[in-house]
């Protein structure tokens with residue numbers, strides 16, 4: 610993500626210098642520095658954070674997100690952290706409160722919010738044509754794509770499987786479009802159905818099966834304080850017709866809306882109609898747009914484009930889904 614999205618995303622902003630890069634393997638960090646013309650190279654982020662920098666992007670395995678974000682905040686840097694910001698809602702709260710107290714911005718990289726499809730869906734929601742949303746169907750299903758890097762499949766490094774890896778993206782979009790109703794209770798299941806066998810071959814190549822210690826399928830059901838509900842399904846492996854399906858469908862009293870296709874369906878009397886939302890034309894990749902929004906918020910003194918309290922609820926739902934799966938019971942969420 611550093612090489613594909615964050616470094617070029619920051620470098621696309623006029624007036625921004627990417628001053629330093631860090632990876633435990635110094636040669637790997639040096640190769641990124643050479644490729645992108647970055648002057649300072651480190652193998653330890655503590656040393657990098659001694660530099661006078663305005664902001665950092667954290668693109669390391671999930672287990673590094675909280676300690677690196679915390680150290681960055683404590684050394685006075687704004688933090689753009691790859692998703693998931695943390696594995697527990699308590700960790701998100703701790704980081705959010707520290708950042709707020711220090712007057713720093715903290716944002717999870719949910720770049721899909723900044724893509725044209727999400728913007729169009731958000732604009733429709735604001736017109737109230739959808740009406741009050743009573744249910745959301747949220748999917749993050751991949752048929753045969755297990756990440757090959759152990760950072761995603763070893764529980765000690767990743768914290769969780771597809772729910773935490775890609776479920777967070779669709780869930781973030783659905784909750785944002787629903788205006789973040791307060792979740793109150795969650796049931797869930799998390800299973801490893803295929804990852805230790807050879808029934809489904811990974812499109813991205815072979816993964817270290819002996820290190821695979823997360824789920825390859827998770828599903829959950831959420832009840833919100835306002836009476837609405839949400840069903841979430843996440844997977845890296847399964848017998849699905851589509852190669853992948855990162856989506857949500859919101860059911861409202863005025864119509865239903867599908868992201869990212871923008872399909873809006875409504876029925877008045879006996880007449881049913883379906884249309885597709887128009888999209889703004891843009892050449893800017895979503896990752897770049899998210900980084901630009903974060904940068905502009907820093908420059909103008911505005912709050913984080915994705916407030917940590919929103920990320921708190923996204924992570925709280927996934928944490929509760931895992932807890933429910935492990936303990937076989939419904940989990941009630943505590944307030945932030």
Ligand SMILES: NC(=O)c1ccc[n+]([C@@H]2O[C@H](COP(=O)([O-])OP(=O)(O)OC[C@H]3O[C@@H](n4cnc5c(N)ncnc54)[C@H](O)[C@@H]3O)[C@@H](O)[C@H]2O)c1
Pocket residue numbers: 610611631632633634637653654668669670671673691692693718719720758760774
């Ligand atoms: N927003 C998105 O769409 C998206 C997509 C893919 C991955 N991600 C997230 O980005 C993060 C990284 O994923 P990736 O695909 O780049 O993984 P990757 O395994 O390709 O790269 C991880 C990098 O982190 C570095 N690293 C490991 N420990 C470190 C430490 N202590 N300090 C500094 N660097 C360290 C490694 O050297 C490696 O270069 C993950 O949290 C993942 O969930 C987000």
